[in-house]
Amino acid sequence: xxxxxxxxxxETEMTPQPATDDGFxxxxxxxxxxxxxxxxxxxxxxDPADDESEAHGLVRTRAFQRALVDAGLAGLTYPTQLGGAxxxxxxQEVFTRVSAGWRLPNGPLxxxxxxxxxxxxxxxxxxxxxRYLPDSISAETIWCQMFxxxxxxxxxxxxxxxxxxxxxEWILDGQKVWTSGAHYCDFGIVVARTDPTLPKHQGLSxxxxxxxxxxxxxxxxxxMSGARGFNExxxxxxxxxxxxxxxxxxxxxxxxxxxxxxxxxxxxAGGGALNARRGPELAALARDLGRATDPVIRQGLADLHIRExxxxxxxxxxxxxxxxxxxxxxxxxxxxxNGAILAxxxxxLAMSIIGTAGQAWDDGDPSSDVAARWSSFCISAxxxxxxxxxxxxxxxxxxERVLGLPREPDPFKGAPWQDIPRN
Amino acid sequence: MDFTPSxxxxxxxxxxxxxxxxxxxxxxxxxxxDAGGWFDRDLWEDLASAGLLxxxxxxxxxxxxxxxxxxxxxxxxQGSHVAPLPLLPSSVAALIVDRHGSxxxxxxxxxxxxxxxxxxxxxxxxxxxxxxxxxxTTFRDGLLYGTKVVVEHLDAAxxxxxxxxxxxxxxxxxxxxxxxxxTRVEGTSTRRQPVWEVTFDATPAEPIGDDTTAGALxxxxxxxxxxxxxxVTERALSMTAEYTSTREQFxxxxxxxxxxxxxxxxxxxxxxxxxxxxxxxxxxxxxxxDATEDLLVSKWWASERATDVANATQHCHGGMGVxxxxxxxxxxxxNKHLTASLGAGxxxxxxxxxxLAR
Numbered sequence: 001x002x003x004x005x006x007x008x009x010x011e012t013e014m015t016p017q018p019a020t021d022d023g024f025x026x027x028x029x030x031x032x033x034x035x036x037x038x039x040x041x042x043x044x045x046x047d048p049a050d051d052e053s054e055a056h057g058l059v060r061t062r063a064f065q066r067a068l069v070d071a072g073l074a075g076l077t078y079p080t081q082l083g084g085a086x087x088x089x090x091x092q093e094v095f096t097r098v099s100a101g102w103r104l105p106n107g108p109l110x111x112x113x114x115x116x117x118x119x120x121x122x123x124x125x126x127x128x129x130x131r132y133l134p135d136s137i138s139a140e141t142i143w144c145q146m147f148x149x150x151x152x153x154x155x156x157x158x159x160x161x162x163x164x165x166x167x168x169e170w171i172l173d174g175q176k177v178w179t180s181g182a183h184y185c186d187f188g189i190v191v192a193r194t195d196p197t198l199p200k201h202q203g204l205s206x207x208x209x210x211x212x213x214x215x216x217x218x219x220x221x222x223x224m225s226g227a228r229g230f231n232e233x234x235x236x237x238x239x240x241x242x243x244x245x246x247x248x249x250x251x252x253x254x255x256x257x258x259x260x261x262x263x264x265x266x267x268x269a270g271g272g273a274l275n276a277r278r279g280p281e282l283a284a285l286a287r288d289l290g291r292a293t294d295p296v297i298r299q300g301l302a303d304l305h306i307r308e309x310x311x312x313x314x315x316x317x318x319x320x321x322x323x324x325x326x327x328x329x330x331x332x333x334x335x336x337x338n339g340a341i342l343a344x345x346x347x348x349l350a351m352s353i354i355g356t357a358g359q360a361w362d363d364g365d366p367s368s369d370v371a372a373r374w375s376s377f378c379i380s381a382x383x384x385x386x387x388x389x390x391x392x393x394x395x396x397x398x399x400e401r402v403l404g405l406p407r408e409p410d411p412f413k414g415a416p417w418q419d420i421p422r423n
Numbered sequence: 424m425d426f427t428p429s430x431x432x433x434x435x436x437x438x439x440x441x442x443x444x445x446x447x448x449x450x451x452x453x454x455x456x457d458a459g460g461w462f463d464r465d466l467w468e469d470l471a472s473a474g475l476l477x478x479x480x481x482x483x484x485x486x487x488x489x490x491x492x493x494x495x496x497x498x499x500x501q502g503s504h505v506a507p508l509p510l511l512p513s514s515v516a517a518l519i520v521d522r523h524g525s526x527x528x529x530x531x532x533x534x535x536x537x538x539x540x541x542x543x544x545x546x547x548x549x550x551x552x553x554x555x556x557x558x559x560t561t562f563r564d565g566l567l568y569g570t571k572v573v574v575e576h577l578d579a580a581x582x583x584x585x586x587x588x589x590x591x592x593x594x595x596x597x598x599x600x601x602x603x604x605x606t607r608v609e610g611t612s613t614r615r616q617p618v619w620e621v622t623f624d625a626t627p628a629e630p631i632g633d634d635t636t637a638g639a640l641x642x643x644x645x646x647x648x649x650x651x652x653x654x655v656t657e658r659a660l661s662m663t664a665e666y667t668s669t670r671e672q673f674x675x676x677x678x679x680x681x682x683x684x685x686x687x688x689x690x691x692x693x694x695x696x697x698x699x700x701x702x703x704x705x706x707x708x709x710x711x712x713d714a715t716e717d718l719l720v721s722k723w724w725a726s727e728r729a730t731d732v733a734n735a736t737q738h739c740h741g742g743m744g745v746x747x748x749x750x751x752x753x754x755x756x757x758n759k760h761l762t763a764s765l766g767a768g769x770x771x772x773x774x775x776x777x778x779l780a781r
Binding site: 148152153154155158177178221222223224225226230289290296344348351352355356357358359360361362372375378379382383385386390391392395410411412420421422 | 682
């Protein structure tokens, strides 16, 4: 089969070079270990989708993560004394590569492990790391990210939520929105304004928040797909210990940029279900629906195969950089933008394959799950271009930071945040 | 060809706009959605009282005697309010009965449709069958055999107009939803509307029309879909123009960023195209001319460009676009449903290619 041949060649060529003479043997052994673990604990991507409630999903997620801990496969690159496996970026890449063919039940940990965990490891004090990392790695606690506000979307640095120091505490007031997963999370990382007299990027600070504390209210938002993944989070005189500051006071924007890059990498180059290859599934769908001989569909499938191959290389490059302990730079924007564009192309191809069968589905019939699942994918694909910074924001970053183009003039440059008009 | 609405057509638009605009606020939408069934019966009765359910039917059955252009303009208003009503299947089926039925059929069926007491629906799509004009559902010795999919409003309809295959070619037949041998499976469509797969097994049916009727039904359904989609895209775009003009980031309305403004200007061109090809097709159909080419162009353009419009309007609303308590998401879901109705862009393009290269 042509696709199989291409995939094998590609994998061989992209296999990371062993770091030492023993590296290759170690990699083979580790690959077998990961394969054995996944075979025991998950289903293959090609199996029919599980249809499970979110609560059940969380139970499964936690059980899966505990099994990883027991097998010494959780938090691969984090130190053992902080609950990690103490292994190398190469091991992480092997794990990501092997798990691409499996449906890992770890969707609810995408933000917790893709964004919050690296932030804590990178910027947390020794005390904070010791306190939070082990439980986060084992999914004993799940974390969310709270940046966006009703008035601060693309202009997230213009956010209004206040944090005021009061003795050994900070008092938080304001509203966050589009907070993914807050309704099942234990902790969150929040950005708030600590000095409104400074220019907008300079008066922000980042905090760790225990969502179960008084003064914090989480309200789910219902989406057009029927899902309830997002929330509004309201802070009213919420008091948090001074020790929950992450990084330095008024240095929050630098940390926020790092976290946004982790987010972009996670969305555009992460190893989870979000970035699983869709091509093989769509080819199978085309065969099932008798459309596999249509030349237009075949061209679409070939085009998707090429783009997913390239996406895989972009992801691999960035993941190895992140696993080596580097905070991703603008290449996170490249991965994120590319991922969003690819999601839309996948959606369009899926719709042209599924045609009328994607218009409606029978709720009780497992054979029409496929239609319901693709239809739901198609509705949610557009969100990829918004979450984690819009396509326009990513293009601006690529223009300015990769191509070195001049920045767009900002009439409010250097002005104190409190003097900038906002509605 | 003159696309300026006549006085009578404009009166229909104004009246429909007033009734739907007054009635359908956010609370009303949510109430209808909560109730299930995807049918605002109060609004339907208001349209019936205003005489809007028979605008394209003959005066002798209680209609207003207007043409397919008037019907298209009415469906455009429905689309712009995303009004959950069986207006498209019922009005198109009634128009076909009016133009193709016998006198007896017209007198028996249509006055009740005009009064709002009887709702018609259509059954033309078959699973994975792109060839709408060659149905595999067969009609012989007065009995129907086969399966139709995505039948809307089966729970409310008193009669189905079905495209069928006969030894003499494709025809149309009328079936009662409770007829013997008719079984149904309920499903859900993209716009959260209940739809049915309907199977006929020796189901008694009544023939209607001649060898032109099935083609006319499909033509008018295509027109109706495009006209509805025209209203949907026009309103989604104006809603987005308003939102991006008032939503401020970086201290200015986001519409003043060229990436936003130019993308919306492109959508204006897309919507303008839907408007022109749809009205042209309507005008040809209303004047008894061959509209095959215009209808395929129009269905293809509406399918592809409405998808662009939905993506752009959704994107420019950011997170707001997906929130259930902001109206835009309904327009996106309607667009997706309408795009897939009677075959999406690819199928229309293939049919157009076959038509041009014959």
